[in-house]
Amino acid sequence: MSARDRILAKLKANAPSTAGELPNVADWYATHRSVESQADKAKRFRHFIELAHAEVYSVSRGGWLQKLWEVLDAKQLGKLLVAPGTAHGERAQRELAALGIDCPSYGQAIESWKSAMFNETPAGFTAARAAIAETGTLILWPDADEPRLMSLVPPVHIVLLDAAHIYNTFYEAMQTEGWANGLPTNSLLISGPSKTADIQQTLAYGAHGPKELVVLMIEDNLQ
Amino acid sequence: MNAPQTPHALHFMPSEGFRARSKAVVENPFLRQSFRGAMDFLMSKRAAQFPDAEELESLRTLGERIRQYNLAKLPDLLVQLETNLTRNGIQVHWAETPDEANAIILGICQKHSAKLMVKGKSMVSEEIELNHAAEAAGIGALESDMGEYIVQLAHEKPSHIIMPAIHKTKQEIAQLFADNVPGVDYTDNVDALIQIGRNVLRQKFLEADIGLSGVNFAVAETGTLCLVENEGNGRMCTTAPPVHIAITGIEKIVEKLEHVPPLLSLLTRSATGQNISTYFNMISSPRKPGEKDGPGEVHLVLLDNGRSQAYADEQLRKTLQCIRCGACMNHCPVYTRIGGHAYGTTYPGPIGKIISPHMLGLEATATMATASSLCGACGEVCPVKIPIPELLMRLREESFSEPHANPAMRGQGAGYSRLMTSIWRGWAAVYRSPALYGAVTWLGSRFGWLMPSKQGAWTSVRVPLKPAPKRLRDMLRERG
Numbered sequence: 145m146s147a148r149d150r151i152l153a154k155l156k157a158n159a160p161s162t163a164g165e166l167p168n169v170a171d172w173y174a175t176h177r178s179v180e181s182q183a184d185k186a187k188r189f190r191h192f193i194e195l196a197h198a199e200v201y202s203v204s205r206g207g208w209l210q211k212l213w214e215v216l217d218a219k220q221l222g223k224l225l226v227a228p229g230t231a232h233g234e235r236a237q238r239e240l241a242a243l244g245i246d247c248p249s250y251g252q253a254i255e256s257w258k259s260a261m262f263n264e265t266p267a268g269f270t271a272a273r274a275a276i277a278e279t280g281t282l283i284l285w286p287d288a289d290e291p292r293l294m295s296l297v298p299p300v301h302i303v304l305l306d307a308a309h310i311y312n313t314f315y316e317a318m319q320t321e322g323w324a325n326g327l328p329t330n331s332l333l334i335s336g337p338s339k340t341a342d343i344q345q346t347l348a349y350g351a352h353g354p355k356e357l358v359v360l361m362i363e364d365n366l367q
Numbered sequence: 368m369n370a371p372q373t374p375h376a377l378h379f380m381p382s383e384g385f386r387a388r389s390k391a392v393v394e395n396p397f398l399r400q401s402f403r404g405a406m407d408f409l410m411s412k413r414a415a416q417f418p419d420a421e422e423l424e425s426l427r428t429l430g431e432r433i434r435q436y437n438l439a440k441l442p443d444l445l446v447q448l449e450t451n452l453t454r455n456g457i458q459v460h461w462a463e464t465p466d467e468a469n470a471i472i473l474g475i476c477q478k479h480s481a482k483l484m485v486k487g488k489s490m491v492s493e494e495i496e497l498n499h500a501a502e503a504a505g506i507g508a509l510e511s512d513m514g515e516y517i518v519q520l521a522h523e524k525p526s527h528i529i530m531p532a533i534h535k536t537k538q539e540i541a542q543l544f545a546d547n548v549p550g551v552d553y554t555d556n557v558d559a560l561i562q563i564g565r566n567v568l569r570q571k572f573l574e575a576d577i578g579l580s581g582v583n584f585a586v587a588e589t590g591t592l593c594l595v596e597n598e599g600n601g602r603m604c605t606t607a608p609p610v611h612i613a614i615t616g617i618e619k620i621v622e623k624l625e626h627v628p629p630l631l632s633l634l635t636r637s638a639t640g641q642n643i644s645t646y647f648n649m650i651s652s653p654r655k656p657g658e659k660d661g662p663g664e665v666h667l668v669l670l671d672n673g674r675s676q677a678y679a680d681e682q683l684r685k686t687l688q689c690i691r692c693g694a695c696m697n698h699c700p701v702y703t704r705i706g707g708h709a710y711g712t713t714y715p716g717p718i719g720k721i722i723s724p725h726m727l728g729l730e731a732t733a734t735m736a737t738a739s740s741l742c743g744a745c746g747e748v749c750p751v752k753i754p755i756p757e758l759l760m761r762l763r764e765e766s767f768s769e770p771h772a773n774p775a776m777r778g779q780g781a782g783y784s785r786l787m788t789s790i791w792r793g794w795a796a797v798y799r800s801p802a803l804y805g806a807v808t809w810l811g812s813r814f815g816w817l818m819p820s821k822q823g824a825w826t827s828v829r830v831p832l833k834p835a836p837k838r839l840r841d842m843l844r845e846r847g
Contacts, residue, residue, distance in 0.1 A: 148461035151617065151671045155442040158679035163439035167432040169625045176422055192642065254660040258607075262573045279643035291659040292606045296599060314643075315628040324624045327589050329655055330606070333647035338599040340561060341639070342514035342530060344401075344537045345408050348561040351513055352568060353599025353646070 173315050177278070183366040185277035186307040190361070192280025196336030197349055198357040205364045208304060209239050212269070215302060215358055222246055225261075225268040225298055229289030232271050232304050250291050261297050268298035272359075274309040276317055276333070282359070283317060284332040292330050301337075301354040307363045382711060382734045389705040389738075398534060402706050405533045409697040412640025413748070430633045431752040433626045434688035441678065444587045444620045445669065451590030455652040457665045465495035468670050472497060472579070472612055473504045475666055479610055481506055481576035485568075487594070487601035488512035489581030490528050490691060491614045491670055494713045494726065497579070508579075511568050511600040513561060520547050526707030528714060529638050529693040534706050568600065578604035578662065582615035583690070584630060585667070587622045590651060592667065595634060597645040605650055611662040613650075617669050618678075618687040630690055633750035638692040673725035673777075680775045682761060686721050688751045693718075695745035695755060701738050710735065717745035721758045729766050729778030736762035808838045 190200045203211045223246040227233035237247040270290050272282040286292040311317040338353030417423040449459045462468035501508035510519040514531035525531030541555040584593040594601045605611045635641045654661040677683045696702040696716025707715035712723040724732045736759045745755040770780030797803050811834035820831050
């Protein structure tokens with residue numbers, strides 16, 4: 145018998161005869177969490193992610209690029225990694241280049257430029273798929289256009305979020321979007337810049353991931 | 368049970384040395400201050416996350432229900448998880464013992480001619496002592512969680528499951544970095560220290576051949592591995608190197624993705640008093656064609672190591688509900704005074720006392736369950752309502768009762784002493800019989816002067832015990 149079969153046999157021989165009914169998660173959320181308007185959710189999201197040390201700027205659908213440029217300028221960043229396969233990445237690359245920002249794209253598999261990613265990429269720009277108000281959390285589903293390391297390796301991560309896509313809770317997000325039917329290679333919840341309190345419980349930012357997290361929140365026509 | 372096996376060789380120390388180790392800590396005012404301060408900090412952070420007692424109670428009840436439901440279905444869920452992970456392209460391995468788990472992991476490393484493995488925080492990898500096994504096989508195993516990196520530099524083991532370097536002051540860490548990191552001068556500025564660690568480890572994430580991680584929840588229905596962390600090193604380990612190996616105990620499975628949000632909320636709020644961790648990383652497959660990063664290979668090692676023994680007994684099974692938040696140790700008056708190293712086991716504190724005997728056998732852990740005042744704080748704060756005090760009582764019974772056939776635990780009766788059992792039987796008999804009790808107390812009141820002035824451990828810090836010259840019943844009789 146293999147280790148697998150031995151472990152399973154031991155467990156099966158001693159498993160309870162019934163597991164009972166499925167735990168009622170929906171009920172708990174219905175009782176303990178209220179549903180807010182999009183504007184209130186945006187407010188709550190902003191409150192919590194700012195508590196976690198993220199910078200949040202309210203922007204309009206047409207005007208976010210101006211704010212992005214201002215953020216780069218204020219932080220003296222002349223280089224921004226973008227994803228031209230996405231609409232926002234394409235726009236950023238096209239318009240920022242004219243303003244003198246170097247906008248390399250994640251064009252090739254990481255193996256061919258890993259060292260440059262780690263050593264010569266000061267900032268990355270991605271979108272968030274959605275967000276969670278309860279905890280001030282961004283939801284990212286990295287993909288071929290906007291790969292996983294873009295939101296992790298550059299010391300500054302700038303995120304574009306449409307505030308119309310903010311859910312009340314993590315539970316509501318996964319239920320509404322039907323995550324149980326299939327998840328991508330990697331899905332992420334991000335709730336602030338990287339941090340640690342491993343030295344004498346003293347909070348320090350920029351442990352291994354981004355030192356700074358900037359959210360550009362599109363708040364046009366929120367109900 | 369099969370014939371008793373030799374307990375897994377302990378790099379950690381068996382419980383015989385527990386008293387001496389705890390005494391050393393209790394006599395060190397700096398360590399005591401560190402632990403007291405850290406535990407007070409963590410307790411108040413947790414309390415601030417649960418302002419509503421009703422919400423907390425109902426969420427704990429839900430958490431307990433989710434864990435018990437999933438444990439009841441465990442064998443089926445393991446198969447479902449394996450099927451779905453395999454379908455997603457993640458390779459699943461099974462290990463009954465730490466040695467088997469190490470062999471699987473090192474086998475994968477050798478297949479890739481790996482020289483360096485970077486590790487995200489994983490208590491299961493501590494449990495199997497992977498770092499030692501890797502070193503023996505000529506593979507570098509580098510901890511990348513800041514706390515783990517610090518204790519590894521100091522050639523120590525974590526003293527807390529969530530905050531590994533909680534026993535160290537920033538001055539000690541400053542000295543450690545100055546002595547061990549090339550080109551670094553002494554600084555006890557915490558931000559500067561973290562940047563030193565960041566710079567060293569970034570280079571390693573870039574170079575590493577293998578990334579190793581633990582797992583907080585494995586979701587059977589989707590075939591997903593979930594990781595909770597704040598630093599980003601967990602994401603680095605699972606994204607940057609070409610191969611990712613995850614290791615977990617067989618108990619950390621949930622059937623439904625919807626089981627995750629309540630458990631995640633209980634975990635981060637109970638552990639560090641955060642409403643959520645900075646990162647929650649869900650991994651469902653290796654790199655797909657067209658994707659530009661992420662490991663090309665992902666492996667999951669499922670480890671038993673005594674968990675199936677706990678599973679076999681209805682009461683002991685509750686031990687496996689644990690989601691490893693560490694709240695029980697943060698609230699434990701014993702842990703707060705002696706810290707994590709004194710226990711000698713990978714998992715310290717109340718959860719360590721109830722899980723370690725299954726991993727190591729009661730032979731090596733017979734007295735662990737006695738290091739408790741049974742104050743009940745651990746059970747009260749447990750986010751999934753593990754009745755830890757009841758389990759401690761049960762383990763005392765398993766350790767000290769006379770060895771018998773078909774025991775529920777390996778090493779049952781390891782602490783059995785005929786003399787001690789006889790003394791306690793006599794004690795019980797005296798207290799059951801009023802006549803006998805009267806006779807014994809009469810003898811005590813007459814011959815109390817015969818009591819020795821040195822009474823072992825008792826008189827090392829206290830005045831000797833001496834029966835009163837007059838019994839309570841005599842005094843009451845005199846008053847009429």
